[in-house]
């Protein structure tokens with residue numbers, strides 16, 4: 001019978017990765033997506049850039065918008081200090097169900113809280129629901145047309161502070177032009193981009209790095 005792509009990704013993890021070993025989970029997904037079927041994980045090339053930003057920021061609080069199958073969630077969670085608080089938001093319940101199992105396979109279920117629902121609904125509730133004041137790092141990888149509105153919403157809810165870092169996937173493909181325009185023209189942000197490629201392809205892509213300076 002029909003098996004969804006996300007189920008095939010989960011099966012590849014359960015078949016080829018070692019329980020409790022995050023790097024083997026990442027490798028299993030990357031091998032499946034480069035050899036069998038493309039999927040919209042951030043991938044290894046951009047994933048290494050993500051790793052370096054997480055390591056440099058060494059965040060105590062992280063928000064990920066867009067969990068999908070949990071690939072970037074596992075990359076980030078495996079680099080966090082023990083006291084860190086990491087929340088990942090996923091709108092699609094089918095994606096969330098697979099992500100929970102991928103995160104558990106990596107043995108990282110205690111490091112991250114996966115919350116199901118719309119980011120615009122959840123962002124205003126994060127402070128009181130999770131006891132978080134501000135985020136040291138935000139990884140944007142959800143609907144591209146929501147990058148700008150959700151960044152403004154995080155500002156309005158006081159979730160960003162001087163020094164907060166926002167890292168956005170896909171600013172070229174599928175693209176988030178209004179977001180790039182806004183942050184580039186705002187004095188509040190110092191921004192630059194890391195040149196890369198769309199996951200598992202040779203298409204040009206950038207990871208957009210944003211430092212909040214005011």
Ligand SMILES: O=C(NCCCCCn1ccnc1)c1cc(-c2ccc(F)cc2)cc(O)c1O
Pocket residue numbers: 040041042065066067068089090091092117118119141142143144169170173174198199
């Ligand atoms: O749409 C993407 N992600 C959002 C998925 C839905 C998020 C739901 N959600 C979660 C929380 N709140 C809402 C995405 C797409 C592509 C892509 C690139 C080329 C192509 F030809 C087709 C697709 C590559 C990515 O790297 C992506 O991230």
Ligand SMILES: [Mg+2]
Pocket residue numbers: 040041042141169170
């Ligand atoms: Mg993406």
